[in-house]
Amino acid sequence: LYSKKINKSFNKVIKFIEKPNLYRAKKLIKNNNYLWNSGMFLSNKSALLNEFSILQNKLALQVCDSHINAKTTNHILTLDNKYYSKIKSISFDHAILEKSKNVFSTKLLSDWKDVGSWMQKWEIEKKDKDNNYIKGNIFKNNVKNSYISTNRTIVASNLENVLAVDNNDVLYLSDLKNNNLKNLYPIINKKFPKITDQHTTIQRPWGQFTNIFVGKNFQVKELVVNSGAILSLQKHKYRSENWVVVEGKANVILNKKNIVLQKSDSIFIPQGAVHRIENRQKSVLKIIEVQTGSYLGEDDIIRIKDIYGRA
Structure with missing residues (x-):
């Protein structure tokens, strides 16, 4: 970043130079008016909000609308997708720092590495x-x-x-x-998309699940449901499921029945059945799930009700 000294400690930032090549970077560093941006920023909330309202007014209004119309369930805030989906994807650097006239810098006397490799x-x-x-x-x-x-x-x-x-x-x-x-990633993503899109352990609003084993027309998962969490009321078009409780206590809805499962209890969820898991206990609930069917993708979930706004 290019800046001019205003006193012994601080410089006023005039402009940012994004990712200069090695030759230019060496040249810039020799000039005392240029400092390498460490990516660490200090600001109070009101100053940031003010800059957003001036420099990115449309984006700021969309964020506010999304938050004002958000839903809170079980301490989880779900932003309103009608407004959130319209928000332009832009970095903080491009949106605010490179446009603001109120950015100042100081030298950082410390060991510092970008740790980019x-x-x-x-x-x-x-x-x-x-x-x-x-x-x-x-x-x-x-x-x-x-x-x-x-x-x-x-x-x-x-x-x-x-x-x-x-x-x-x-x-x-x-x-x-x-x-x-970094150079291999596009090739890997094209040839083996599951490596980049699907992870062994996947986080969800209610907890997480871990893929243990995948076979032909079946797979095994461990579900970890947080205290007080509820999965969506849902059904599947192509698969059935077997659940075994290995830790905790589960409150299950199967079609219109309410069923309580203790540790070591199991239940079969037929293909097309409406079902839901709830953890009303203070400790986590762990379930081993065995899925069988012609298609086992995560998109085979028809949500009927969901406290996290995904239905």
Whole structure:
């Protein structure tokens, strides 16, 4: 960012220069009027709201309308989609910082890294005597200068400058100093869309579910329902479900019946049946769900009622 000094501590920002190339960046840094933007901002609420109302008036009104017409259920605020869907996707930098006349800067005297690559992540981590960053249950033999992070047991032998990151969804292997995941991402997304779109554990307003196993015309999930949470009243066109309570107590609606399931109890949900799970307890509810059917996609959910505004 280009700025002019107004006193010993602060500069007034004149303009932002977005992502200059290496040659230009080196040239700019030599000029004392240019500072590298760390991406850390300090402001009070009223100043930000004032800048939004002046510089992005339409966007500010749409946000306000979406919030004014929001619904709150079980301490969860659901913004009104009629107004929220009209809001333009724009970054804070482009919307406010690059247009505002009230931005000031000061020098940050500190170690600072953008941590925009796995190499930079390795550099800042605490390493062992062989210059490795190791996270997880890993047996290693003759491994040097590597970054290995995993949620499962790994045996690594005779490796150097290796990047291995395993997050249950996918295992990424590369040369630590020369990895190009950013460039590979569009190719991966096109060839293996499930890797980028569907994760092993997926968050929901009521809690989360984890995909344990997927087979031909069946899959197994663990549902974790938060205290006081209620899933939508729903049905499925292509699948049936078997539920087993493994922790907690479930209040279930199956068609027009109200059923209470204790730990180790199970229930069958036929294809097309209207059903819902509710956790009225103070602790979490855990259910193992086995789905069977010709199609098991998450879009096969016909919501009838939903406290989170998704019906």
